[in-house]
Amino acid sequence: MNKKRPKHLALHLIKLPLPGFVSILHRASGLALFLALPLLLWMLQYSLRSIETYTELMELLAQPLTKLLLLGLLWAFLHHFCAGLRYLAIDMHLVSNLAQARNSSWAVMFVSLALTVLLGVRLW
């Protein structure tokens, strides 16, 4: 049990395969969404409380900088959502070989980015 095990944690030398890349982005996007929770709850509160706070929120959301921040959060949400659906599919044994693992990872990347662009253009 005391054997020295080889360690290779030079992060800049590790080349992640695509499913690994999707996986670490799932973590990163989840963390980003957690950190944004107070902002998102505050937005829900302002959108519901009164017509004045609703208008105030809409004016704030019309600012380019806020839009950029929301676009980032939108991507984080869509990536986390799509990658999460992929994990549920894996749990149900719908993804069983390497080719399917790679193809579904491409699909997660593509669909989440495409939806971000689509919604981004529509909301901008």
Added chain:
Amino acid sequence: MNRVVTGAHYGLRDWLIQRITAVVMVIYCFVLVGYLLLKPQLNYDYWTALYSSQVVRTFTLLFLISLFYHAWIGIRDIVMDYVKPAGVRLVIHVLVILALLVYMIWSVQILWGM
């Protein structure tokens, strides 16, 4: 010799909760997006009419509680993986739990105090 595999035994339960809460959130998202697609000209009246319904408020609170529980498991896993000193880890865990509990109280205030 019999070897007993031990552990804290919360792994499977948390794995399952992570998935149940995820499915609740997916269903909520599809319902909400469906409603928004039906009302292309969203305004304050439509928005508050939606959230004045007790069913929608309850479903939204279920969504938010699922979100907070889901976030707790995810953040705890991240902290366990990257934060080694036990003291620091404990402090982060306590802060995350407190934040999520406050969010839960806040959510009730938002939904029933509007």
